[in-house]
Structure formats: structure tokens, C-alpha cells
Amino acid sequence: MRRTWVVLAAAFILGLAGGLYYAWVVNPVEYVDSAPDSFREPYRQNYLILIASAYAQTGDLARARARLSLFHDPQIRDTLAALAQRELARGGSEREAQALAALAARINETASPASNQTPATSVGTVIASATLREATFTPTPTPTPRRTPRRTSTPTATPGAPFELSSRQTICDPKAAAPLIEVVVLDAASKPVPGVEVLIVWDNGQDHFYTGLKPELGLGYGDFTMTEGVTYTVQLKDSPNPVTGVSSEGCTADDGTSFPGSIELTFTQPER
Amino acid sequence: MISTPVRVLIALVLGLAIGLIYGWLVQPVTYVETTPDSLRADYRADYVLMVAEAYDGPQSLDTVQRRLASLGPQPAIEIVQQAQDYASKNHFSQEDVQRLSTLAKAVTTLPSAPDIGGP
Numbered sequence: 001m002r003r004t005w006v007v008l009a010a011a012f013i014l015g016l017a018g019g020l021y022y023a024w025v026v027n028p029v030e031y032v033d034s035a036p037d038s039f040r041e042p043y044r045q046n047y048l049i050l051i052a053s054a055y056a057q058t059g060d061l062a063r064a065r066a067r068l069s070l071f072h073d074p075q076i077r078d079t080l081a082a083l084a085q086r087e088l089a090r091g092g093s094e095r096e097a098q099a100l101a102a103l104a105a106r107i108n109e110t111a112s113p114a115s116n117q118t119p120a121t122s123v124g125t126v127i128a129s130a131t132l133r134e135a136t137f138t139p140t141p142t143p144t145p146r147r148t149p150r151r152t153s154t155p156t157a158t159p160g161a162p163f164e165l166s167s168r169q170t171i172c173d174p175k176a177a178a179p180l181i182e183v184v185v186l187d188a189a190s191k192p193v194p195g196v197e198v199l200i201v202w203d204n205g206q207d208h209f210y211t212g213l214k215p216e217l218g219l220g221y222g223d224f225t226m227t228e229g230v231t232y233t234v235q236l237k238d239s240p241n242p243v244t245g246v247s248s249e250g251c252t253a254d255d256g257t258s259f260p261g262s263i264e265l266t267f268t269q270p271e272r
Numbered sequence: 273m274i275s276t277p278v279r280v281l282i283a284l285v286l287g288l289a290i291g292l293i294y295g296w297l298v299q300p301v302t303y304v305e306t307t308p309d310s311l312r313a314d315y316r317a318d319y320v321l322m323v324a325e326a327y328d329g330p331q332s333l334d335t336v337q338r339r340l341a342s343l344g345p346q347p348a349i350e351i352v353q354q355a356q357d358y359a360s361k362n363h364f365s366q367e368d369v370q371r372l373s374t375l376a377k378a379v380t381t382l383p384s385a386p387d388i389g390g391p
Contacts, residue, residue, distance in 0.1 A: 004276060011283035018284075019291020023300070033312035043307050043342065050319070050339060053326035067318070093335075 037071050044071070045083055049096045052080065056099035061106055068107065080104035081213045088208070098195045098210055105194030105212030105219045161188070162239040163196070163267035171262040172251035178225045179248035179260040181234060185211050185220040188271045192220025196267075197237035200224050208237075228260050236267055309344040313358060316343060320355035321368055324375035336375070337382050348379040 036047050048068075055064040068076050084100035087093065163185060171182065181200065185193045194212025211222040226232065226248050235242035243265055251261035274282075311319060323339045326332070340348040356372050364372075 004279070007276070008279055008283040011280040012287040015284040015287025015289075016291040017287075019288040019293075020295045021291075022288075023292050023295020034306040034310040035312065035315060036308075038306045040307060046339075046342065047308070047319075050322045050326060054322040056326070057328055058325050067322070070315075 035070060048080060048083055049087070049100060052099040052103040053096060055103050056095075061109070064103055065107065077104050077107050080107065084210065084213055088210075094197065098197065101210040101212045102195035161269050162241070163236050163269050164239075164241065165243050165265060166268040167264075167266040168243070169264050170249045170251065171264050172259075173262065174251070174253040174259055176262060179228065180223040180262040181226055181232060181246055182221065182223045182262055182264040183211065183234065183236075184218065184264065184266045185222075185236065186266065186268045188269045190268070192218050193269075194219040196220070196222075198222055198224075199235045199237060201233045201235070201242075202230050223262075226260075226262075234265055239267070308342045311343070314362075317355045317358035317362075319343065320352055320375070321359070321364075321372060324352075324368075324371040327371075327375050327378060330378065330381075333378060333382060336379060340379070348382050349376065352376045352379055 036044070039047060048071075051064055051067045054067075055061065071079075073079055080100050081104040084097045084104060087097040087100065166186075171180075183198050185196045185198075187193050192211070194210070196211045198209055198211065200207045200209075207224065209222045209224055211220050214221055214223070217223075224232075226246075228248050230247065232246040233242045233244045234246050246263050246265070248260035249263065250258050252258050308316075308319060320340070320343070323336055326339075327336055337348060340351050343351050352372060352375050356369070356376060359369055359372055
């Protein structure tokens with residue numbers, strides 16, 4: 001009797017092992033219908049860049065949001081900004097970095113009245129149906145006629161109107177870890193402008209950054225860490241007038257100690 | 273009374289069935305590191321639409337080619353045509369159809385897809 005049970009148990013285990021081997025190795029579940037959130041990291045980054053590039057051309061923020069929502073990333077703004085920085089650091093496409101920065105700057109904005117009028121279902125049948133399918137596992141999306149998505153207005157600088165330096169001031173913040181060149185770019189309506197490339201040149205080097213990569217400090221804000229004793233030239237790309245002689249200036253703290261201060265440069269687009 | 277060989281067979285089949293259920297349904301192999309060529313048809317169409325949206329002229333054809341190549345080894349025009357078919361069946365807006373059409377025209381000038389490996 002005991003021998004019978006041992007044989008049965010052995011047969012069961014053999015069957016189980018065979019089943020698992022078949023299910024996991026011979027014929028595993030194939031994910032031929034994957035979603036972007038399952039991508040390997042480099043492809044994920046490329047997908048984000050593509051979303052940003054598409055947004056840069058269309059200005060359709062609602063659609064960009066819908067696409068980004070596929071990644072279920074609560075910190076998507078930071079992810080985009082970090083990716084923009086990484087692209088710049090590795091010498092990648094400046095256009096793509098700029099597109100990422102612009103999208104990062106706008107992604108958490110409250111929907112504009114125009115985009116409010118565009119219901120989510122019209123953001124794109126693709127995205128809408130994809131989301132629907134994700135939720136319901138319906139094998140095929142129900143074709144839904146969709147309205148042409150309205151373009152949301154993307155506030156950008158008026159072409160042809162170069163930004164001009166409107167203010168330059170020393171910022172004395174004893175809590176700052178290092179002196180900064182803080183650049184603020186505003187359009188003619190005094191609204192911050194993200195995605196503007198700022199060039200920094202000094203005696204034996206140069207660098208650049210974009211406004212809007214630190215949205216918590218303002219969409220038109222960008223900064224660069226200065227080295228004490230070095231004099232910089234700051235210029236907005238496509239602006240003919242560089243700001244020369246920018247360097248850290250001495251500040252005095254309440255306790256009498258001195259520390260290097262930051263410089264804030266505000267560029268404004270002249271009214272036409 | 274069931275004979276021992278039949279019992280063994282039943283145990284074997286039961287084990288096999290439980291193994292398959294566990295392997296396919298309870299704990300299937302999960303692919304968390306997929307690539308764009310495994311995208312579902314709707315995501316795939318949207319990917320091509322994004323490429324079309326981002327396309328801003330012949331100077332960006334290299335970028336278009338690189339992006340479409342990650343969807344598989346087929347020629348770019350085939351990939352775009354598949355997206356156009358999907359768009360047509362799923363009532364994409366005229367604007368999106370137009371974008372895909374513009375992209376299709378642009379990629380006809382491209383050579384066959386380069387052999388691009390994973391990044």
C-alpha cells in the first residue's frame with residue numbers, strides 16, 4: 001500500500017515537472033502583444049524621447065500625457081527632465097533634449113481650456129483603445145470614431161524676436177551650496193519659457209543647459225554652477241547679445257562671514 | 273477498483289495539468305524587458321504615428337529610419353503601411369491619416385531597414 005502511494009506521488013511529481021517544463025521552457029507564454037511599460041530601459045528611454053519629439057511638433061499635450069500614462073510613472077516629470085539632462089551629458093541630440101525639457105516643463109500643467117474641450121477619448125483612438133484593452137483584456141479595440149484632436153497651444157517664443165537681458169542681479173543665499181548662474185527666460189507676456197538653450201562659455205570651456213529642467217523653480221528657469229574666480233559669458237541660443245563678465249560676487253552673511261553669491265539673469269522677449 | 277497503472281497515469285496527468293496551469297496561468301514566464309518589435313498592434317500603430325508626428329522633413333529621415341527599425345527587420349514602408357491599415361480600420365482622424373501618408377511617402381526613398389541591434 002505504501003509503495004503504491006510512493007509510486008503515485010512520483011508519477012504526480014513527474015507530471016508536474018513535465019508540465020512546468022513545457023509551460024516555462026518548451027512553450028512559454030509569449031508576449032507578442034507587449035505594452036511600452038514592459039520595455040527594456042534603453043527602449044523605454046527612446047520611447048519617451050519619441051513622445052517628446054512628437055509633442056514638440058504637434059503641441060498636443062493631452063495626447064502626450066495619454067502616451068506617458070502608459071508608463072505608470074508618478075514621477076514622470078522628473079524622469080523626463082533627468083533624461084533630457086542625460087541626453088545633453090552624453091552629447092545626444094539637442095533637439096530631443098530640448099523636446100524632453102519642454103515636455104517635462106509642461107506635463108504637470110493644468111489642462112488649458114482648449115484641451116479641456118477635447119475629451120480623453122479623442123486624444124487618440126490608439127491610446128484610448130489601448131488603455132481600454134489594458135483594463136478589460138478585450139481582444140480587439142472597438143473602433144470609435146474620433147474627433148480630430150485639438151492642438152493645445154504650446155507657449156513658445158515668438159519667432160524672430162530675440163530675448164534681451166532685462167535684469168541682472170546678485171543673489172545672496174548663504175544656504176546655497178555653490179554660486180549659480182540662474183537664468184530666467186520670459187516671453188513678451190512675462191510668462192516663463194521652457195526649453196530655451198542657454199550657452200555658457202568661459203576661458204577654457206563651455207557648456208549649455210535648457211530652461212524648464214527644474215520645473216519646481218519655474219518653467220523658464222535654468223541654472224549653472226559657477227567656479228569662484230572664473231568669468232563667464234552667457235548667451236541664449238539664437239540671441240545675438242551675449243552677457244559678458246558674469247562671475248560670482250561676494251556676499252556677506254548675517255554673522256559677518258563672506259560667501260560667493262549667485263547671479264540671476266532675466267531675459268525677456270521684447271513686445272512687438 | 274482502479275488498477276495501479278491507471279492510478280499512476282491519473283497522478284501523472286494530474287501533475288501535468290497542475291504544472292501547466294501553474295506555468296501558464298498562475299506564474300507564467302514574464303517578459304519585463306521587451307523591445308518595440310513585440311508591441312501590440314495598437315501601440316505599434318501609435319508608435320508609427322509618433323514617428324510621423326515627429327517627422328519634420330527629409331533632414332530627419334535618418335531618425336525616422338532608426339526609429340522604425342526598432343519595430344522589426346521589415347522595410348520601413350511596410351511598417352508604415354501596416355500602421356496606415358490599422359489607422360484606416362480604426363477610424364483615425366484625417367490629420368493623423370495625413371501624417372502617416374506623409375511619412376509613407378518619405379520612407380519610400382529609404383533603403384531597406386538597416387540591421388540595428390539593441391542599444
